[in-house]
Amino acid sequence: MSLLSVNRLTVTGKQTRIVNDISFHIQKGEWFALVGQSGSGKSMTASAIGQLLAPNLQAAGEIHYAGRNLLALSPSEMRKLRGKHLAYIFQDYQGSFTPFLTIGRHFEEYLRRHVRLSRSERKEQARQALASVGLPEEMYARYPVQLSGGQLQRVSIAIALLLKPDLLIADEPTTALDSVSSFKVLELLSRLQAETGCAILFITHDLRHVRKYADRIAVMKDGVIIETGDKDQVLNHPQQSYTELLIRSSPSLGTGLPLREGVTR
């Protein structure tokens, strides 16, 4: 059985349909990539899963997780699930931190919200989590502004994985980072996924990362999933001309694939 099953999800604004009747499923422990160009509806899909859509947007359809339809949960039920079972990391990692709280306090607050632990136990867990993402203990007492982008994103990952969620939703986690930091963050995610066994819904427009890390891919265009399958199948034998175009426009993937009729570069 799938860990997460999205069935006929639609996200609508006042006048527009942003996500249009999409379905996909994620298996336990797999790295599932949702790819497509900017504005195709990837982030809205990710937000709908955790009931994080802006108030002017509405989701319809079903999103099944552990036998429950997430779209039907009350806000407080959803809050309990987020963090413990389902965690997010975002492109805008800075927005996930409160500037006047130390890194340590961010861990503390997260743990306090979700589990019953003594103060010293919380501190110990935070220390271990920092170490697990390769950050020194002294980061605990620092403020977010005193860390680099890559370090902060690593802290977000440490916090997101603190309670060993089954599903991590990573919405373009490396887009705002330079290439060395991106590399480190993705290697870290890959290692932690192997250690914790969590599934990852990985949202990106960078197919190089997909090639390296993903198990399966769904390609999104204009709010619709136009193609889905195993990574190698989709990247080596795309069925849709749009997928071909995405592959061709990717810096290091765009070679060796014959251009099909009607596809323009």
Ligand SMILES: Nc1ncnc2c1ncn2[C@@H]1O[C@H](COP(=O)(O)OP(=O)(O)OP(=O)(O)O)[C@@H](O)[C@H]1O
């Ligand atoms: N609160 C909102 N109200 C109305 N439309 C919105 C709202 N938020 C996003 N949109 C629109 O929804 C569409 C899909 O946006 P979304 O962020 O899901 O795209 P994306 O594929 O994740 O793009 P990117 O890669 O740039 O993040 C866009 O056209 C965007 O302008």
